[in-house]
Amino acid sequence: MIVENSRAELMQSGLNLIGQALSIFDSDLRLAVANRQYQAMFDFPDALTRPGTFFEDTVRFLALRGEYGPDEDPDEAVRLRVDQARTFQPHYLERLRPNGRWISVEGAPLSQGGWVAVYTDITEAKQQETLLRARSEELSGQVLENAERLAAANRELASTITALQEATRVVTETQARTRQVTEMIPAHIAHIDRDQRYVFSNRQLPQVFPGTRTDILGMTVAELLGPRTYAEVEPHMERALAGRHQVFEITHAESGRRIRIALTPDRSGNGVYILSTDVTAEVEVREALTHASRRELAAKITSGLAHDFGNLLTVILGLQDRLARGALPEAAKADVQATLAATRRGVQLLERIGQIAAPRGTAREPVRLAALLRDLCALARPTLGDSVTLHLESDLPDEPLLLDPGHLQDSLLNLILNARDALGPPGGDITLSARAAPPWLELELTDTGPGFTAEALARATEPFFSTKPGQGSGLGLAMVFDQAKLAGGTLHVGNRSDRPGAKVRLRLPLRPVRPQMILLVEDDDSLREMLREMLIRLGHSVIESASLAEARGLTDLPGLTVILSDLQLGDGLGSDLASADGPPLILMTALPQGDGLRDAAPCPVLSKPFDAATLTETLQQVIHD
Structure with missing residues (x-):
């Protein structure tokens, strides 16, 4: 052939x-x-x-x-x-x-x-x-x-x-x-001449580089990609024009996508063939597998050593506590306290290894992020010392956002303390900026320190990797990475382009919380009270009903946006509240999957018991649908 x-x-x-x-x-x-x-x-x-x-x-x-x-x-x-x-x-x-x-x-x-x-x-x-x-x-x-x-x-x-x-x-x-x-082909195939001007394109460039155009014939690579992206591509392009095959990967700054580019010199010497492929999913899977394998290793280490290590720490704590209660010289008392502090740090380290081996789930709730960031900076400033200045730049909407505040505070505090350590004794500036860039919430931390080394950039999120041998556990950035992935976001570690210093960008899904008026239908008084408090905590207004008959008279209230009802009520089925002209319906039940009554429901069904995060996700789904 x-x-x-x-x-x-x-x-x-x-x-x-x-x-x-x-x-x-x-x-x-x-x-x-x-x-x-x-x-x-x-x-x-x-x-x-x-x-x-x-x-x-x-x-x-x-x-x-x-x-x-x-x-x-x-x-x-x-x-x-x-x-x-x-x-x-x-x-x-x-x-x-x-x-x-x-x-x-x-x-x-x-x-x-x-x-x-x-x-x-x-x-x-x-x-x-x-x-x-x-x-x-x-x-x-x-x-x-x-x-x-x-x-x-x-x-x-x-x-x-x-x-x-x-x-x-x-x-x-x-x-x-x-x-x-x-x-x-789901990739961009092109040919450029020796002036780096496009003479052929399969018109798939926007599928790989979002925001670009399809009619690119006659344009140069620099004109099309812009100065920032072209600066990464240019050295490889020059080598390809000199006759050397090139395969490399870049991160598209505007979209965050990971792009693999193959450059093949034209055998006639008239330019270069280009194959550009979006490998973002592949890289994410690769990173996830890498982190999963390391977490598995951490789990094995924890499983194998936790018992003996815990026993050893317990013995040390007991002996030091006994010594502390005795009559000791002041110098010896100081040594005992130092030993106790080191032992407690060992306990914390063991807990952190356990966390990275099996990250906890998210508990999203409505958060006024601007206020949370102000409180976080106020909390962090006393730990930074007089030589370090922490700045906050916020351009966020006034409406609450659906976030896990505990995870977010832990991640940002970890990044701030890492930046403080990177600045060292001379000190400097740390800047935390936040902005909404739909569909993302972008949180960026920059400092005026020396920046990341090449090795640190390549291994920053690896568990146990640390640039401070003997001091850091090497779990900080790895935990931030895991928490970002768990929330559906990304973590990008790099250096500043305008001056020396590190730059870490945390992207999380932007989920604005729009308060709803919800009709809550539940015939169990204690359960209805618990659900009412959960909904109010999430920022919603609640109208209560204890029966199907009562709820039917409330479904046409002005401003009502969602009905949340038990599937089996004392006087009928909650599914009878479904209406093509009425508010969307969400049902709750303890019936198992596969039950005929549950499977016949005409709307989303929540399995009891459920948490606030699951309820919020379901509410967001029916509201946007």
């Missing part, structure tokens, strides 16, 4: 055997295909026969050489022919070239856009016609012979045209098939 590039070479060889000149320009007025006779007939330089050449450049070259007549204005000739090409119509014409030879030009549009043009040298036929006219009387005896020769030439020409038409059809179908296949 012939591979695609072999087919292309085979086709090009076939086109080169045709006696006529042929060119195909695409819908962007750029050269797609040309045979050797095309260059030979018009004596084009190599630059004008390469795929991607602009039609305007070709016409200007011919106009300046006088191809369209000595008296015609070259600029006007270019403008006229480019305008005609944009609204291309089938045509046939004959014209005399400056070198004294006659050519016929036959053009036809292609269904995929663009057109094919065939150029035939008809000088000999024209000379025969002129000779026949000038010597019609003298050559009357030769008319029949020349006519036969001309007829034979015409038949040969017709045969060639037929073959050329078939070749054109094959080229057109192959081009259309190739474009269709490449546009179905």
